Amino acid sequence: MIIVLGADGFIGTYLVDQLIRDGFNVLATDISRIGGRLHKKQKIPFIRLDITKEKQFDKLPQKGVDALVHLACVQPANVRKEEYDPIDYIKVNVIGTLNILEFCRKKGIQKMIYGSSHRNTQGLWKEGKFIREDQGRAIKYAGEYAMFSISESAAQDCVEHYTQQYGLQGVIFRLPPVYGYGPHTEIFKNGKPLKMGFQIFIENAMAGKPLEVWGNCEKGRDIIYVKDVVSAIILALGSKTATGLYNITSGRLLSLKEEAETIARVFSPKNNPSEITYRPDKPNSIEPFLYDISKVKRDLGWSPRYNFEEMLLDYKSERESGRFNHLLEKRRQMMLKQ
Numbered sequence: 001m002i003i004v005l006g007a008d009g010f011i012g013t014y015l016v017d018q019l020i021r022d023g024f025n026v027l028a029t030d031i032s033r034i035g036g037r038l039h040k041k042q043k044i045p046f047i048r049l050d051i052t053k054e055k056q057f058d059k060l061p062q063k064g065v066d067a068l069v070h071l072a073c074v075q076p077a078n079v080r081k082e083e084y085d086p087i088d089y090i091k092v093n094v095i096g097t098l099n100i101l102e103f104c105r106k107k108g109i110q111k112m113i114y115g116s117s118h119r120n121t122q123g124l125w126k127e128g129k130f131i132r133e134d135q136g137r138a139i140k141y142a143g144e145y146a147m148f149s150i151s152e153s154a155a156q157d158c159v160e161h162y163t164q165q166y167g168l169q170g171v172i173f174r175l176p177p178v179y180g181y182g183p184h185t186e187i188f189k190n191g192k193p194l195k196m197g198f199q200i201f202i203e204n205a206m207a208g209k210p211l212e213v214w215g216n217c218e219k220g221r222d223i224i225y226v227k228d229v230v231s232a233i234i235l236a237l238g239s240k241t242a243t244g245l246y247n248i249t250s251g252r253l254l255s256l257k258e259e260a261e262t263i264a265r266v267f268s269p270k271n272n273p274s275e276i277t278y279r280p281d282k283p284n285s286i287e288p289f290l291y292d293i294s295k296v297k298r299d300l301g302w303s304p305r306y307n308f309e310e311m312l313l314d315y316k317s318e319r320e321s322g323r324f325n326h327l328l329e330k331r332r333q334m335m336l337k338q
Helices: 010-021 034-041 054-059 086-107 119-124 146-166 197-206 226-238 256-267 294-300 308-321 325-336
Strands: 002-005 026-030 046-048 067-070 111-117 169-175 186-189 192-195 211-214 244-247 276-279
Touching: 002 010, 010 026, 010 226, 010 325, 026 034, 034 046, 034 325, 054 086, 067 086, 067 226, 086 111, 086 146, 111 146, 111 226, 119 146, 146 169, 146 244, 169 226, 197 211, 197 256, 211 256, 226 294, 244 294, 256 276, 256 308
Parallel strands: 002 026, 002 067, 026 046, 067 111, 111 169, 169 244, 211 276
Antiparallel strands: 186 192
16 A cells, blocks of 8 residues: 555645555545545545644554655645744654654655755755755745745654664655646745746736746756656555655756747747737846756656647646646635635
């Protein structure tokens, strides 16, 4: 059995879906109720679980578990200004991870895969420079991502400790922005609601409106599609030797120019294609970063399957299918919550 913690989140939803398709025996867990209702409707076993409470792990199967996939966390995109509390980052991202690791140790579970943000390398971000796993961290200790990065770094160290101390096969996936249908409507930026540029581009393209690109249009970031993340997790589940930290990214820069042009091509009406206007006089807030993926290619035989256009075409297909509309509902409720 594979237990997925954070199964109602964006990556968790896609992962559980693919694991079931591939014939795995899966137990989905999350603190949320929305996705849980969907899992139950689909007859996927689901347990509501708060990872910060050690006693709640008694709800989980006590034997017959092959691996855990840990995707549960608190992150700034989900936290409004009025609700910010640094203790929550420690409780969920550190104490929650320790509770999961202790459950693995006590129950003899041999493998845990932890999906973690790339934010703790922010001080290494330089245009055109590939970041390797062995280059360590460079946390920025000010700003909205500070406590998030501190807590996730501590969680990563806990996974490594249990790997070296207790023989756990701990696999840490370092993830950049993960694109896909579901969460890309609004996020909290510095605690305040903000519609994402990616979503604005898509909405404008679908309406045949112009897309406005600010600043240096060659500036960009290394992103990844959610289904490529899922495929990497599934490969790690099947590996007996993979351990430690892996960059799970595209390994290439997606420029603002390429992003706008591709979105216009995929989403614009054929009889009313969106024009792209470049405004170098207006600054953008893009921070460039790029990651080396040679380690995961070597150890897992993994490479991203989707280029950006293929990602958008699949995104469009998933949007039209409505299979994951509960992710939008979950986001809506989060943004409307008083």
